[in-house]
Amino acid sequence: MPIIVNLDVMMARRKMSLNELAGKVDITLANLSILKTGKAKAVRFSTLEAICKALDCQPGDLLEYSAGD
Amino acid sequence: MKTKTEKILLVLKVLAWMALVGYILQCGGQIFSFGYSFFNPEAARNIYRTSLSLYEMHQHNQQYFIYIMSFLIALSVMHSYVWYRVARLLTKLNLQDPFSRKVARTLEEIGIQLLGIWIVSAIAERSVAWMAKNSGIHVGSLHAVNEYLFIAGIVYIISQVFKRGIEIQEENELTV
Numbered sequence: 605m606p607i608i609v610n611l612d613v614m615m616a617r618r619k620m621s622l623n624e625l626a627g628k629v630d631i632t633l634a635n636l637s638i639l640k641t642g643k644a645k646a647v648r649f650s651t652l653e654a655i656c657k658a659l660d661c662q663p664g665d666l667l668e669y670s671a672g673d
Numbered sequence: 674m675k676t677k678t679e680k681i682l683l684v685l686k687v688l689a690w691m692a693l694v695g696y697i698l699q700c701g702g703q704i705f706s707f708g709y710s711f712f713n714p715e716a717a718r719n720i721y722r723t724s725l726s727l728y729e730m731h732q733h734n735q736q737y738f739i740y741i742m743s744f745l746i747a748l749s750v751m752h753s754y755v756w757y758r759v760a761r762l763l764t765k766l767n768l769q770d771p772f773s774r775k776v777a778r779t780l781e782e783i784g785i786q787l788l789g790i791w792i793v794s795a796i797a798e799r800s801v802a803w804m805a806k807n808s809g810i811h812v813g814s815l816h817a818v819n820e821y822l823f824i825a826g827i828v829y830i831i832s833q834v835f836k837r838g839i840e841i842q843e844e845n846e847l848t849v
Contacts, residue, residue: 643847661721
């Protein structure tokens, strides 16, 4: 998919584990894992908002468009 | 407690297995009649579960008789196979998670197989008519063929809608 999710990069920058983030944004670990591995087909604005709030970042820091893939 | 849909599906499952047994018996009966008619031509008078009387054809032109019987047996085998697929589908259907790619694929294949029955029926119908005209012996009609095209179309459309439903379900499951 041409949309790349950079959740792992942002988590590494903030030194936050997946378990910790799951607790903060109130999303199941399984769903967060789907997002992190790039398997997700869609992201709700509410989820994006919660992740941005927890990681103190912008949506653009999490999502990237790459036409080549 | 079982829901109304579960009860209906259970009844349909029993009916599908009964239909399968019926068609297997029909197929076996026709194969037996066909084989037996070579020893006793009288067997060609009453071919199992058909309205055809092929005794005169058997006496007049055995090659035509073999062609007609081959069509009849082929159609019985095809019917049995479709009922087998339906019965198996209903038996293996998991009502907790009925929308799976396997079910959609089976439905699509059943639609294509029904189309196959229509094609073979249409060829058989015309061939029997041609052989009857050629030999001057009336043997009767094989099947009402146009219904199969209609049913095949309906099943195929349902399978495509089902497929789209599965795609939507998968998208929902992968929405975070």
